[in-house]
Amino acid sequence: MVDIEEKLKLLPEKPGVYIMKDISGKIIYVGKAVILKNRVRQYFQSQANQLPKVRIMVKHINDFEYIVTDTELEALILECNLIKKHKPKYNILLKDDKxxxxxxxxxxxxxxxxxxxxxxxxxxxxxxxxxxxxxxxxxxxxxxxxxxxxxxxxxxxxxxxxxxxxxxxxxxxxxxxxxxxxxxxxxxxxxxxxxxxxxxxxxxxxxxxxxxxxxxxxxxxxxxxxxxxxxxxxxxxxxxxxxKIISVSGEDQDVISMARSADDSCIQVFFIRSGEISGREHYFMKNTEEMNRSDVVSSFIKQFYEGAPYVPKEIITDVDMEERDILAEWLSKKRGTKVTITIPIKGKKKELVDMVYQNALEALKNDVNFKMEKQKNDAVSELSELLGLGYLERIEAYDISNVRGTDNVASMVVFVDGKPHKSSYRKFNIKTVIGQDDYGSMREVLERRLQHGIEEQKMIDNGELDENKAKFNIMPDLILVDGGLGHVNTAKEVLNSFNIEIPIYGMVKDAKHRTRGLVSPDGEIDMPMTGRAFRLVAEIQDEAHRFAITFHKERKSRGLKSDLLNIPGIGVKRMKALFNEFKTIEGIRKANVDELKKVKGMNEKAAEALYEYFRK
Known part of the structure; x- marks a missing residue:
């Protein structure tokens, strides 16, 4: 645990950007400050006046970093770049801006x-x-x-x-x-x-x-x-x-307003070119719960114009912002000539921004209605409500497959928005478990999956890995395991060891090996068999089982039914290397530890485990 109190004492009285991280080292918030010392310390002082969202974020802060800049403008530019790169969990974000x-x-x-x-x-x-x-x-x-x-x-x-x-x-x-x-x-x-x-x-x-x-x-x-x-x-x-709706002046302007509901914020932009409204677009922001309009619109302007190919001479809005002057300075630098941000009180510009607000409100209503209609017919929403959870966008399910404790393999299938996302499916050869031990196999698979995810995210944050090439960095909203309460408890132990909170349930079957429902330490979930949620769970369980069985058969067909794979430390690559060197199982059995260690990819621990296996 980092000594945050000591780090707070070292903060400089200079402008810059601060970066909050959780226990896994993942960036969860990026902010800028005119005076770093004052701004960062506020998070760790009395939380009485803080928003609930901020209090939750502070609980997850394990460490922070900061970058000193010469000016507030430099801090704003750096903040924009870091938010665009890392998409921190607690920042207000423009949905799918890329x-x-x-x-x-x-x-x-x-x-x-x-x-x-x-x-x-x-x-x-x-x-x-x-x-x-x-x-x-x-x-x-x-x-x-x-x-x-x-x-x-x-x-x-x-x-x-x-x-x-x-x-x-x-x-x-x-x-x-x-x-x-x-x-x-x-x-x-x-x-x-x-x-x-x-x-x-x-x-x-x-x-x-x-x-x-x-x-x-x-x-x-x-x-x-x-x-x-x-x-x-x-x-x-x-x-x-x-x-051509209205002519305000002969100049280029963007008119911005925002409408919001309890869960969503919709930004509407009208593009005025040479005095005519040439187009309009609306955009949705996320992580805006409890945030004031000033912060939301300010965040939108930074993220929208950071990558926009054109900045107009004037931006008209109905929201006054604390960062108004620094935003205007930043936009002027991007445009190359002066940009003004205007908040009209009366006149033609006020009428125009009021019209933009009405359009934002209409777009928000349409989106809310669409979501409500979608939820009525959405198995994921039904399952989410049944479990008392937020929308379960990504569900991962695991199944173990073996024959009398041999050729242990596991499958990981992924459903996104209730549909199979086959490019995210993963196969696992069980490496550390010998014999019939489903709990041990489940423990190994989840440990490997979570460890891969944490390591990939660190590499992405450090610029060592392209996010598009990562395989495990996206964590699920729900984990389902094929099995009962024992499998659930085993999986929970693994999650706790990584200090990760993800809901987990077991997919249980009836006497005829058909899906019966879900189980957790609190008991079995009552799921109507005619419901969409039940059918989704049954589909996920069948898919996880099918994928595991298919992999098991593929492994057999490739001639991988070797007892070597049941030995800790021996995987497919090492097994192939051993056969290349000694040709047969008998040749491998007769080899001593020193001979085994010389095989490509082998180490002393694996060689000793292999040698002892044949001596039992």
């Missing part, structure tokens, strides 16, 4: 194309977004390609020009076929510039430009081009009518 879709125009290429993407990269391309709806982005791209027929292929135009015939997209009017030389680079870039103007909301400028071109084409008797421009103008005007 997955929001963008429209990408590859202006870094000679013949740019328009794409759908979920990643913003420093590649010289131009990005628009983020948007909350992937469907809306794809529909916008379709519209753009009808109005401005840009290519979508990955062909090297400069190298391949003139080598190909026009593709289908050219014939249906969705591409101008630059690969065939039918359009010059100059005219193609003109199309790209027009598409960008459209996405930036500069419809009036674009329409004026296109009408001039149409008149010119008509005068030159280029009637086909004039007709094409006429259709393009008509499409833009119709689209502009749908988007």
């Amino acid at each position: 997955n929001y879709p963008y429209i990408k125009i590859t202006i870094n290429e000679d013949y740019p194309k328009i794409l759908f993407t979920r990643r913003v990269e420093p590649d010289g391309a131009k990005y628009f977004g983020p948007y909350s709806s992937a469907f809306a982005v794809r529909e916008t791209i379709k519209l753009l390609r009808r109005m401005f027929p840009l290519r979508s292929c990955n062909r090297n135009i400069e190298r391949d020009i003139g080598k190909y015939r026009e593709c289908l997209y050219y014939h249906i009017g969705l591409c101008t076929a630059p690969c065939t030389g039918k359009i010059s680079k100059e005219n193609y870039r003109k199309q790209v510039d027009e598409a960008i103007m459209f996405l930036e909301g500069k419809h009036d400028v674009l329409l004026k430009k296109l009408k001039e071109e149409m008149d010119k084409a008509s005068q030159n008797m280029e009637f086909e081009r004039a007709a094409s421009l006429r259709d393009q103008i008509y499409a833009i005007e119709k689209t502009s009518e749908k988007q």
Whole structure:
């Protein structure tokens, strides 16, 4: 246990970022401070005035670190980066921010194309977004390609020009076929510039430009081009009518407001470009229970604009924030020119932000209604309610399989939102248990699984492992074991040894080996057999058993039915190495400890265990 009192005495009176960690070393909160000494000490003083959520967090703090910065602005930038990287459990977080879709125009290429993407990269391309709806982005791209027929292929135009015939997209009017030389680079870039103007909301400028071109084409008797421009103008005007709701000024602004329920917070953003509302999106924040509106909106601004490709000249909101000045300074640095954050009291801007709030409220109502409807028909929600737990997003189930104590294996199956998540399934060869000992096997499997998870999370936090390549770092919301109370108690002992709190239940069967229900130290759970929760548990139990049996059979079919695997310290790799060296079981039996130690991958402890096994 770290001596926190001693560390608090060493805190400097300087700005910086503080990082709270739990007993496993995982980062659970990141915050910034104008004076580190004052801010961090507040967490460990009287908790009478603290929010319940903060009191719970403090109970889980085992250690903290801090990074001193020269200014509060540097602290804010570092805080944004650390929150984005670690997604701490107790920070207010923008839900799934890394997955929001963008429209990408590859202006870094000679013949740019328009794409759908979920990643913003420093590649010289131009990005628009983020948007909350992937469907809306794809529909916008379709519209753009009808109005401005840009290519979508990955062909090297400069190298391949003139080598190909026009593709289908050219014939249906969705591409101008630059690969065939039918359009010059100059005219193609003109199309790209027009598409960008459209996405930036500069419809009036674009329409004026296109009408001039149409008149010119008509005068030159280029009637086909004039007709094409006429259709393009008509499409833009119709689209502009749908988007143009109100004109506040001729500048670029984002208008932000928030509506909230007991469990959710919805942020609505209206994007104003050149005085017209060119689009709107809503975003949900999590971990906002008991937090004030100022903290939620402040957190949204930091996380949203940290990765946004564009920052407007003005942000209008109805929430005053303690960090307002430092946020404006940070946004100004990102934009390159001054950015102001305005909280209007009256006038057009106040009317606009009130309208944005009403839209946020409507989006929140729709989401709450959707969730309520979903819960009525959701087996996971039914099971969660039955067990008195929060929503059980990730459920892990374990089963042991062997034949008369030989070839011990175990399965781990994972259900996410009530559906099998097969890429997360894991197989285990039991290494330390000899004979028929289901409790010992269950203990080994859970210890290995939890240890792997803790080690991977530390490697991720230290930058030594890509989170996408980790296999065990995500902990479950519920653990189910195939068996009765003995299996449950064994699993609880393992969890307690790691100081991890995860609900655990046993999946018990009736005399006909069919699912009967769940059991815990408090007794058996009464589960109606006609209920969705019961059917989900039965499905999970059957899947865990099927996966374990399948693995057991695979192991036999690969010729792994060797007594060697029942010896502590001997796994599949060492067994293969032993057979490569001594060819047969008899050869291995006759070898002495020194000969066994020389085999690749063997150590003295395993060699002695193997030698003693054959002498019994």
